[in-house]
Amino acid sequence: MRGAESKQVCPQIQLVQVPVARGKADLSTYRNAGSEVVSILSRKGRCERASIDEVYLDLTDAAETMLAEAPPEILEVIDEEALKSHVLGLNSEDGSDAKESVRKWLCRNDADRRDKLLACGAFIVAELRLQVLKETEFTCSAGIAHNKILAKLASGMNKPAQQTVVPFSSVKVLLDSLPIKKMKQLGGKLGDSLQSDLGVNTVGDLLQFSEEKLQERYGINTGTWLWNIARGISGDEVEGRLLPKSHGSGKTFPGPQALKTIASVQHWLHELCEELSERLQLDLDQNKRIAHTLVLHATAYKVSDSDSHKKFPSKSCPLRYGTAKIQEDALSLFQAALREYLGSYTAKMQGSQNNHWGITSLSVSASKIVPIPSGTASITKYFHGHPSCSSTKQSQNNLIEEATPVPPSGNESYSEVNVTKPQIEFPGEETMIKYAETSSDQLEDKIDLLNDQNPCCSSTNQACDEFTQETVLVSTSGNEHCSGMNQSQPMKNYSGEESCVTLSMPSFNRQEQKRKAVKDKRTCSILRFFKNQDPSCAPQKLEHVENTEDVKAPPLSPGIQSRSNNCLDQNRSELPKERPPEDAGDSNVCGSFQIEHRRGGAWSYNIDEIDPSVIDELPPEIQQEVRAWIRPHKRHNTVKRGSSIAHYFLPTKNT
DNA sequence: ACGGCTCTTACT
């Protein structure tokens, strides 16, 4: 029922509405509330803020510890909240005491180790949920399972304020009859296609299709992902990120409200940019992070034009801090986009009303947010001699004030927008490169030492214990960048939607194990790695490199350049069919860092070629940071779509 | 169920 309708029926009704600021919805209370909850949940494990009110936790370590030191079977008093858990597949109802059967399941001594870990997870989660309630007065629901997708699924099964466990043995039964569109990621067009093109109505129906068949139709990555999902397998890791990757501010202008003058667009852009700027400043103050790209999105309509269905293009430029600058740049982006949108169309008459176009939504956002190299959180502090590439107040300011972009000016044609490059002086550029060089020299000795003690290239018994493998490799501390949680007071007086916590314990993901298996044939010199630089340290350098004629990556040595196929094949044949998507690896280049050399050159290395095991040998404080750089990556989707010519005639979904 | 305002990720 709409609010207005309800007022008619119940004039006394109290309707809670989203706060308004600058003429638009203001979500800050909700964002802050989410932050509060995150700051509690992140105490017990690696934590990923998945949305304004959802969080994933990797509780593997906490559960392992509990199992080793205080397993449920020895507990004398059992947490009431844990006893209220729903355990999928547990013979419910039929008169038996639910709590009693849950207690038995949680404390079972003869259980599969995986289920014992889940039981520990259930206790930890119950405690966390109570803690959230106590400290914030928000309730939350949770799912406890062996990976993110199952945990997410379970978290929605018993709301509000309850938790659901997915024992390993219940996965198949659960998925067999689950409507395909209930799975995260399959709620939209992909799910529709699965239903109408393949006749797949439940997740179980997916089992009939070979991985190749699914890849043929949906591409290599999606195909493999689907094949795995059908079996409850997901290698998707909990990310360890408490803060958003971008900020945005937008507003729609439906129907008659559509903006038809540049002046009105400018007015609203000012409002939106003001909010954005405020939030960016807050992020800078609280979290010491800087955004580097400003993006403008709009939707528009055009009347009586041949291509009146053309979309209004998005435009972006380097972001300059300061409300006025953001406003100015956003307007320039808009004008560039509008010219492109209108094309040859008579782009005259500004200022006054026009009959040609209307803007039905506007938004500005800031992305590429990186932590300021703090000297404590950054690897750069190990580049000795100087604090870090720009850790001082001085250079921070330089970064912000002097990174002056040249957004499209009003008189340029739109095509120039695309080639607009920042004409930036890079304060501290020289020093930064120097640090990189000294550091690699310095590190050489250090790393050699490490290698002597613990040769990273030795292949050791890998596939023995997947749990151990997983935990060893996955274990990380919290993300240093995320320390500045919002500390505002709890908002006790808004209720309604409860928060939802999704927890997973990916105890039997195999990707870490696989990654380890692949390493053998690679060289292990970390030097190649450290001759690169923390991209967050010099984000603008990349743009600079782009503009530099003489910058060219020197060829990598042959040994580095091509990963051994033998190695891959061997590992492939050794591995069970169940493998996470990321592990269907080939030697495609999926990402590289590029950094200037002092002499104007640059190195460029494939992420693929970095031996993950070297990370374990780094100082613990920086392991997480480095690990984030070489997170498993997807295969390019451009390669083979099946060997037969037939695939050329298949629907070009997702290609 | 739907609109508004966000946000992330994959792909090209």
Next chain:
DNA sequence: TAGTAAGAG
């Protein structure tokens, strides 16, 4: 890299 599309809360 910029830009688009999709999926989600």
